[in-house]
Amino acid sequence: MDPDQLAKAFVEHYYSTFDANRAGLVSLYQDESMLTFEGQKTQGSQNIVAKLTSLPFQQCQHGITTVDCQPSGPAGGMLVFVSGNLQLAGEQHALKFSQGLVALLGESRALFCRSSLIAVHSSSFK
């Protein structure tokens, strides 16, 4: 598969899981994974999912605007850069978000997030 298409499919899978079943994101991280969410660092798939499921909003809908990727790290690894809108339930205006991530192929040959940095612009989800 073309790397750009693969990156896009991975990101769509990530955000559809985030919106529909946030706890299911555990399958997209591993023990070595690190998440930086609005400046706060968390390591390991269980801790990362605990962080993401404890954010002060439950229902949300991510709309992806751009997905760019470049090869990075070991064979099959990608640096992916995402921007988009984050619509929270009950809020009139969507927020802007961006995410940088390094996706690597795991032992099962499925991609997982090795590094993941999320910023929600003009927000304070600390």
Added chain:
Amino acid sequence: MDPDQLAKAFVEHYYSTFDANRAGLVSLYQDESMLTFEGQKTQGSQNIVAKLTSLPFQQCQHGITTVDCQPSGPAGGMLVFVSGNLQLAGEQHALKFSQGLVALLGESRALFCRSSLIAVHSSSFK
């Protein structure tokens, strides 16, 4: 030096060079470097600087809001994620930008951008 401080110093150096002497960015890229600017990919330091110096704005001022980093790749490598404001000369409102980059240590032990992805939100600098 603490990795977060190193990342911050590198990013500040990158953007002060961008604003004051854009052609000087050539020293922060190498032949293997890749830039994705608003979805367009460019490879190699000379091509990257040609791209950045040909953008449809000359005078600009970057204001950095956040710099986050995680270790990535070979020893000393970092995944850095930046967000901030981009003020163009003569424009009333600043634009929002974000950048994801992988910085590696070169042969001279100085950091350079291996991968760099820049998005200017709500813009069309294609």
